[in-house]
Amino acid sequence: MNLGIAGKFALVTASSAGMGKNIAHALAAEGVHVALFARSKDKLQAVAREIETRHGVQALAIAGDMTNAADVENLANTLEIKFGRLDILVLNTGRPPNPIRATLDELDESRWRDAYQVQLWGAIQVAKRIVPLMLGRNWGRVIAITSASVKEPMRHHCLSTVFRAGVTAYMKHLANEVGNKGITVNCVAPALIDTSHRTSASAYSAAQAEARKQLTPLGRMGTQEEVTGVVAFLASMQAGFITGSSIQVEGGMIGALT
Ligand SMILES: NC(=O)c1ccc[n+]([C@@H]2O[C@H](COP(=O)([O-])OP(=O)(O)OC[C@H]3O[C@@H](n4cnc5c(N)ncnc54)[C@H](OP(=O)(O)O)[C@@H]3O)[C@@H](O)[C@H]2O)c1
Incomplete structure (x- = not known):
């Protein structure tokens, strides 16, 4: 399926590693020019070079911290100068x-x-x-990465659930306010996604990690591609009538009907 977004301009936050980096690759594979934003300048520049080489699009590395107002101001100014426009915003964040x-x-x-x-x-x-x-421009896509915990809180994930529920509420308000500008606003709510790419200490012990696989009828962890594909779809032309939604990517872990 042609997603119809080649030549668009995207920003993916928290994208020097992990899911954010993979989302940037997935959009670039569709011909989208991408700006990357995270704190580690060297890692960001390496990801940008990798994206340009592999996908032949423009990739911009802008170092900064999402929690720092001056860094976010610099991000906006650099985007205006270098891209001159933005069509797709993916709000990924660091971990709790x-x-x-x-x-x-x-x-x-x-x-x-x-x-x-x-x-x-x-x-x-x-x-x-x-x-x-x-x-x-009467067109835009905003996609936030939250957590399936906002649908069904997972044990011991209170810190994440509380604030991601806040992100979900913010995104719903935003969806209601910018819909008439042609901009859709949605959340992708993952759980149980494989993060074996991470080198730092895991939040889970080996036993906890194994037990987590049994939380889904599929009996396995999800792949990064199974998240990035959903994000790319929500960024697509075809997803134009989906807004204010949270799409779960959790292998059926959530027990509720909706
Ligand atoms: N895997 C799952 O099943 C699952 C489920 C629910 C939610 N999530 C969420 O999905 C998100 C991505 O997970 P992940 O495994 O890809 O995480 P990760 O590998 O730890 O990567 C996190 C990224 O966030 C960046 N970052 C952290 N703090 C930042 C800040 N203040 N400003 C800008 N960038 C920042 C990091 O880069 P720098 O260090 O260079 O800044 C890095 O690029 C996380 O929020 C995670 O909690 C994952």
Whole structure:
């Protein structure tokens, strides 16, 4: 299927590694020019070079922190100068504080503040500065990566659930307000996606990781491609009548009918 987005311009946040990097590749494979934003300049530049070589599109590496207002201002200014427009915004974020804990064991205010900053405020700070750049062409796609926890809270994921529910609410408000500008706004809510690419300590022990596979009828973890494909679809021409939705990518883990 031709997604009809070749030649569009996208920003993918938190994209120096993992899901964000893979989403940038997936959009670039459709002929989309991509801007990458994360804190590690060297890693970002390497990803940008990899994308340009593999997909033949423009890839822009803009180093910065989503929680830092000056960095987000620089991001917006650089996009205006280098791209001159933006059609697709993918709001990926860093992870919540590690390790996961039971709700009543989440006692440290610093972990709550970190989770708020990284999961919720970072996404809002980018959205409120960048979405205005998308207005005026009667077409746009905003996609936030949240978590299936917003549909059915997972044990010990309270820090993530609380703030991703906030992102989901923000995106729903935004969808209602920019729909008449031709911009759709949706969330992709993953769970149980394989992150064996990560080199830093996992949030899960080996036993917890194995038990997680049994949480889905499919009995396995999802692949990165099974998330990036959904994001690319939501960015497509064909997804133009989907807005204000949260699409779960969790292998059937959620027990509810909807
Ligand atoms: N795997 C799953 O099943 C699953 C389920 C639900 C939700 N998620 C969520 O999906 C997201 C991506 O997961 P992942 O496994 O790809 O994570 P990851 O491998 O840890 O990558 C996180 C990315 O975020 C960037 N980042 C972190 N803090 C940032 C900040 N303040 N400003 C800008 N960039 C920042 C990092 O780059 P720098 O360090 O260079 O800044 C990195 O590129 C996370 O929010 C995760 O919680 C995953």
